[in-house]
Amino acid sequence: MSNAESYRGMNVSEFFAKHKEVAGFANPTRAIYQTIRELVENSLDAIDGSEEGRKTIKPHIKVVVEKVEASGRGNEEKTWCKVTVEDNGIGVPYTVMPNAFAKVLFSSKYVLKQARGMYGIGVKAAVLYAQSTTDSGIDVVSSTALLEDVYSRKLRIDTLNNEPIINAYGSWKKPTAWRGTRVSLVIECDWARARSKVLEYMARTALIAPYVQITFQTPEKELYIFPQKTSTIPPPPKEANPHPHGIDVETLKQMLAATKAKTFREFLERDFQSVGKKSSLYFIRELKKKVKEIKEDTPPAEVYQKFNGLLSTIVDMMKTFKFKPPQSNYLSPLGEELIVTSLKSMYKPEWAAAIRRPPRSYQGHPFIVELGMAYGGEIQPSEEPLLLRFANKIPLLYEVGEDVSYKIMKEIDWRQYKVEFPAPLVILVHVVSTKIPYKGVGKESISEVPEVEQEIRNGMLELGRRLREYISSKEREEEVKTKILAVSKYLPEIARSLVVLSKEPHSWKPPKPGEEKEVLLGLIKLVSSHVKLPEKESSEEVIRKILGVKKSGQG
Template sequence: MKAQEKYREMSIAEFFAKNKELAGFSNPTRAIYQTVRELVENSLDATDSHNVLPEVKISIKEVEAATDDKPAKYEVAVEDNGIGVPPNEIANAFGKVLYSSKYVIRQTRGMYGLGVKAAILYSQMTTGQPVFIVSSTDSSDNIYYKKLLIDIKKNEPVIIEEGQLLKRSNWHGTKVYLTLEGDWIRAKQKIIEYIKRTALIAPYAEIVFETPENEIYYFPRVTKKMPKPPSEAKPHPHGIDIEQLKAMVSFTKTKTMLEFMVEEFQSIGEITARKFLESIGIDPNMNPKMLIEKGNSKLLQVVATGLRTYKNFRPPRSDYLSPIGEELIEVGLKRLFNAEWVKAITRQARAYEGHPFIVEAGIAYGGNIIPTEEPVLLRYANKIPLLYEEREDVSYKVVSSINWKLYNIEEPMPLVVLVHVASTKVPYKGVGKESLSEVQELESEIKNAVQEIARSLRLYISKKNSERTLREKIVTISKYIPEIARSLSILSIPPDKWGTDGKNNNEKIIEKLVKIVSKSIELPKIDGKEEDPEKIVRSVIANVKLEQ
């Protein structure tokens, strides 16, 4: 007789504990990188999303050396000066998977608060150590701390220790300390690169990073200008599915379908709502709760399908989004690469499946950029640097498909291309949030953004090449001015006056020749700047030595 299968419920915490690779914790190298990333992103969301100039401190310390059969253990600590976590929310915010302040339609770096909890679960599974959280809000007179674990079976926080201290300064923010198994040696370059790219995209932040070797990486704030914070958005009807519609109907306080359409969705007025309801045969006065009553599943499906396919809704609003902005992208690229030419663009908002998005791109060329066979690609989504799975990303597909020779760029090329996508719902390929899907609308916008800047770069390079040719012409001609002037001076006066008069005459002829040559050649303006040909002529003449 065959044994019967045993069934039991699995909590979401247990699911992630058993499938940690889904959240990017597949091995000790990825785990320590992912932990730093999740904590830093939470810190930045707690600061710049609330109009606070970020101050982020990161440290990694080895607390137990590696052995032949076990990786080393590290303490990862991240501190910020953000809004802090209310004391009554600390335990659930860090100890309950899928408990978050991010369950609204708003552009944030993280999704659903999964990342930090996954880091805590990994820490707990590899070292058994609790997470230590210290936090205080701006209005609080106290600093609160908690040590806690996550009850994996129940998905509940287990508080090991807690307390509060009287605040003796105006500090507010959050500090998180995690101990976990990791491979710093293999992860080092990725973590440093992640922090560099974070500093690039957030030049308004002050970031300090201390490595296990006590190396200090300091990225000072270079501007106080910040992107506008994202705001909460109502859902757009084109992005609604049946389950989301059921949830909205369950929580709505509206009494009629007309009110429901106008109050619960963005960009729908009464006239549009009436026309839509008429098109799908729904009474405007019907109570929306009827959609989730037993036996009305077909009616619910009719409404959900109608919402996604109705053509006369206005496009999703984009004013909820928080792009970085052209100025900040250019500031970041100039600081990190010291390039000779930098330009950025922020495209107009578009939408896919009812979700608004904005594509931004930047290109840095020349200067200290090391030439490579293909452009260095910097990928960002909602201001998050994406370092892994580059070749799986739609941005790589676009950038690698461009024939850069058409833009006067030869291999190896000193070229950096930055792509940033801001959206209330970024189309990631997986929970690890490392690459973006090939959504047609997104791919088209990325291509248009990169090519628009590339055309400006082509113009710059063309003018630069033209300037180089003209400069060589000026130099060639200018080399002969002293010799020609001396010959003309000798020929223009009698031999008995070749002394002082000859010298004076020679200088006058040189001056006239300098003016003639300078006026005959006009150098092109590059980025609004034009070099003075006369200065070039005089600098060449100054280095010419005539034989006596």
């Protein structure tokens, strides 16, 4: 199977069942939002991951939230919701369904990839929440492109052993070439309170994934459709080995245990990025000064067993040794063009621009910052810019005040960029990385890592400069147009008067209506040749519009 990944597990499901807030399930309001978010992000990953199919299938995610009767003892006062999310992405092979949906920290092997979910819990936390509030599991229906059948499973998590429990199996022949995944969960929720946040989340997700059509049906049976805005799809993120700067002792241990390399040097070259034949040699030479026993041909397993106490020394050296910087070509930002398209279609501004900052890294993790800005048009003016934050293509909605982007935005004196608040200004900040520097487990705000902060600030200032340029040129244009208007409106009157004066007294006849046309055209030409607009639009067109005079030959 081309897209199959190898998986490994770890028992912490009980921990998450008891500490729901850690994964964003603190209360029924947050829980419904978080459940939808986890499922939608899984779907987006499934769409991004299905490279060959994306060319022919229009990506689509359907989200339905329904109220269901709370059953069982003493549950009459609580509200239950059924959340169903369906996508036409890559699909989940039936063999991995149990682990993928019902085993906590079931995650891909130790390679790095820019992905929406970071902790490997995501949807499983939602399942645990469903189990603890409504005593129900998760229903999964899925098929991949190559399978001839559709498979369904009813799954639960055995919280004591962190093992999947399969409650029901099913499969049937595909009548069409369907592929994708549909999952549903029943959870306790507070829809009334969550509603606006969920809608905001949907709109922002549609903004950052403009190549996907998203439909959303609320419990009130309202249907929101966020149509696909572009068929251009950014290349999906690729997997990459960790960079030695970004490693920690625990990760190194696991990598040493799992590697297929025969020697320590081979391990360095094979399992890390930015480590070549030379740098591995120099690194080991340098390492020998502190850890004498280590040689180039020491087997990784031996390093793992014999030098257990010295692993932190190795990690320290890896962090400080001068390797080539991390590669960023496996990151997948949205791209300037898509950001502009998205902003334009979502906010109908008069001006929009985007910028992608050059790739950089912090602590061994590569990242790219891209920013968008939209101004005027149908944007509602507000006292501060509307800040749209995204990380690895997911919207960040909470803790805005904590976010580094917000801090930077507040520090900028926008008047220098000709923006006076209240102003119609939207700023989009998107950070992609193999490891987003979140402030907390809530994954809602980005912390003030100097490298990231610098890129965001530079990008915001650059866009600010472009906005100022736009506003200035608009002001200039406005000035010229105002002048054209002030003069042009009188031209017909002047033309008529001049025609009266041009008639000789001895052969006097009052002019006929329309007789002034020639003089008027002369005047229009004269004004437009002397009062010029800075760009494109010709002054003559503006005058003709003001006077309602058509070009000759057009009637």
